Amino acid sequence: MTKPKPRSTGVRSGRNDPPEISRDELAELYRRLLTIRRAEERLQKLFADGEVPGFIHLSIGQEAVSVGVMDALRAQDTIASTHRGHGHAIAKGMALEGFFAELLARDEGVCRGRGGSMHVADMNIGMLGANGIVGAGLSIALGSALAHKTRGTKDVAVAFFGDGAQAEGLLHESLNIAALWKLPMLFVCENNGWGEFLPTTKHLAFQFGDLAAAYRIPHTKVDGNDVVAVQAAAHRIVEAMRDGAGPMALECMTTRVRGHFEGDAQKYRDPAEIAALAARDPVRGVADQLAALGLGVEAMEKIDGEVVAAIEAAVAHARTGTDPSFEAACADVYAEGGRA
Amino acid sequence: MAELRYQKAIGRALEDAMAADPTVILFGEDVAEAGGSFGATKGLREKFGPARVFDTPISEAALAGAAVGAAVSGLKPVLEIMFMDFTTLVMDALVNQAAKARFMFGGRCAVPLVLRTPHGGGLGAGPQHSQCLEAWFAHVPGLKVVCPSDPINAYGLLRAAIDDPNPVIFVENKSLYASKIDAPDEFPAFEIGKARIARPGRDVTIVTYGGALRTAHAAADALATEGVEAEIVDLLSLQPWDEATVLASLSRTHRLVVMHEAVESFGVGAEIAARMADIGFDELDGPIVRLGAPFMPIPFSKPLERAYMPSVDNLVAAVRRTLA
Numbered sequence: 001m002t003k004p005k006p007r008s009t010g011v012r013s014g015r016n017d018p019p020e021i022s023r024d025e026l027a028e029l030y031r032r033l034l035t036i037r038r039a040e041e042r043l044q045k046l047f048a049d050g051e052v053p054g055f056i057h058l059s060i061g062q063e064a065v066s067v068g069v070m071d072a073l074r075a076q077d078t079i080a081s082t083h084r085g086h087g088h089a090i091a092k093g094m095a096l097e098g099f100f101a102e103l104l105a106r107d108e109g110v111c112r113g114r115g116g117s118m119h120v121a122d123m124n125i126g127m128l129g130a131n132g133i134v135g136a137g138l139s140i141a142l143g144s145a146l147a148h149k150t151r152g153t154k155d156v157a158v159a160f161f162g163d164g165a166q167a168e169g170l171l172h173e174s175l176n177i178a179a180l181w182k183l184p185m186l187f188v189c190e191n192n193g194w195g196e197f198l199p200t201t202k203h204l205a206f207q208f209g210d211l212a213a214a215y216r217i218p219h220t221k222v223d224g225n226d227v228v229a230v231q232a233a234a235h236r237i238v239e240a241m242r243d244g245a246g247p248m249a250l251e252c253m254t255t256r257v258r259g260h261f262e263g264d265a266q267k268y269r270d271p272a273e274i275a276a277l278a279a280r281d282p283v284r285g286v287a288d289q290l291a292a293l294g295l296g297v298e299a300m301e302k303i304d305g306e307v308v309a310a311i312e313a314a315v316a317h318a319r320t321g322t323d324p325s326f327e328a329a330c331a332d333v334y335a336e337g338g339r340a
Numbered sequence: 341m342a343e344l345r346y347q348k349a350i351g352r353a354l355e356d357a358m359a360a361d362p363t364v365i366l367f368g369e370d371v372a373e374a375g376g377s378f379g380a381t382k383g384l385r386e387k388f389g390p391a392r393v394f395d396t397p398i399s400e401a402a403l404a405g406a407a408v409g410a411a412v413s414g415l416k417p418v419l420e421i422m423f424m425d426f427t428t429l430v431m432d433a434l435v436n437q438a439a440k441a442r443f444m445f446g447g448r449c450a451v452p453l454v455l456r457t458p459h460g461g462g463l464g465a466g467p468q469h470s471q472c473l474e475a476w477f478a479h480v481p482g483l484k485v486v487c488p489s490d491p492i493n494a495y496g497l498l499r500a501a502i503d504d505p506n507p508v509i510f511v512e513n514k515s516l517y518a519s520k521i522d523a524p525d526e527f528p529a530f531e532i533g534k535a536r537i538a539r540p541g542r543d544v545t546i547v548t549y550g551g552a553l554r555t556a557h558a559a560a561d562a563l564a565t566e567g568v569e570a571e572i573v574d575l576l577s578l579q580p581w582d583e584a585t586v587l588a589s590l591s592r593t594h595r596l597v598v599m600h601e602a603v604e605s606f607g608v609g610a611e612i613a614a615r616m617a618d619i620g621f622d623e624l625d626g627p628i629v630r631l632g633a634p635f636m637p638i639p640f641s642k643p644l645e646r647a648y649m650p651s652v653d654n655l656v657a658a659v660r661r662t663l664a
Binding site for chain 2: 110
């Protein structure tokens, strides 16, 4: 996925004041949103067909958070992700070939078929890992932010976490330490209203904004399904952090369209609630905006065609990949080296 | 010749490692201004500044996770956890994150972190400040565990641990902090995974590590008066452990006792006994005997704690069992 060109437009603040964005820029965001959407739709099918082993957790409906936040990041900025991390990985720049090969458990995968969906990572692009443990990425991002500060860079570390992870002690510890040490750490809460099978109201006795305020960390709440709003907030926040503003909190109100995991029948959800999610679809929203800005159906279909072609090429590459070697896996339990 | 205490040797190793490598940082509860609960880090903040040596909130879980995050972002963190009992709070960061990152990310990263922590009873510190939990960590693929027994090997192993690209649990027996030796002109290098023969002998091999070395030496002295020459193998490193050195010693003495302060059941001794019963079976002229603490929490009262700790008499009796 190509990184964005430097933005040329100016004011982008406030949800009531539509940010300025050119049609080309919006089309680029659309391409990135669609890449995640189509990749996960493809995974959905591959999983149903038995080609993807294990568990997968899809972020369909949450793509604008990944695309919007990552637009503000540079390659050397670091992110720690969650069990629902496909979008984060792709938006941070993970190549589709390595991504699909990993999900299909191939040696050509980014983790050589040892991690799978919940552990996609690539240190070279600052993707410190999806994570099978709820909340664990928070303290990893905290340490990465500590490293950025100690090394004197202007890089930032971002922790993505769901509303459910707010009940983990690690969030509270990490907020405190980040605030205390003024670390360049962005806490991105992807509030999709659900923690596994329970609604947020049955998980939490507080709002994230109140929690951030308790630690004196500035908190911004945006429509997490509006990629332009997320992008604008992320740029403003990350720029301030590069200037030494310390930790920040960004809460993105978003929607989990699929189940907690793929195969979850979601019997605990009201069908009307699920049906209403379509109206907030972050991808369709941008498509509508592009249409209103005069981008033709053909141009939109061209983008979709290119995205799908790239995904199909990656899937084909993964399918022809090799099974990982057990010997090579055994050899990677420990790193070689150190002083004898 | 100047004296060198165990905790000073640790401080010296940290100092030399930090001077040699600007990516080494040191943090933990009260390690900076106070110089550590046991004084091992005194003076380091003054020498290296607050960006590299700093105190932390009482947030063990986040600190251990932060050590992982820092280690994959270009630093070599050395985290102190004040008592090994508190490592219950860092388990996710160590077991699910640090230990697995290299493997599960395809061998494409390293996690060069060191977690220093004191273990062991004898101070009347009670059930939650005295435990020896090293076997838990030795059970996790991806972690290394070392437990030095004197100031010289404490220095060498800590330098090796900091230089190691893997997460290393560096266990310091509290009873050793005040132990001292004549300071060497130059510290010898130690390799993680190598044991040493702490005392040569021909009749029985006693394998042990850390603070229990002193119990082993006292037992060997007592046995010597009866004409029994015990060879003591000081493991130094528990994961990986030096199978070859233990087997070679067993092949000389044909009798084996494995002893440690940690609870006997499911411990380091069980692993060594099982392995030697397999690969050393033909060498054995008697049963392999384990000696560790009884299967109970460590009590607070002095007489109770004394009864709990594996003693010289217990070890002598264990040796007699295998010689019988």
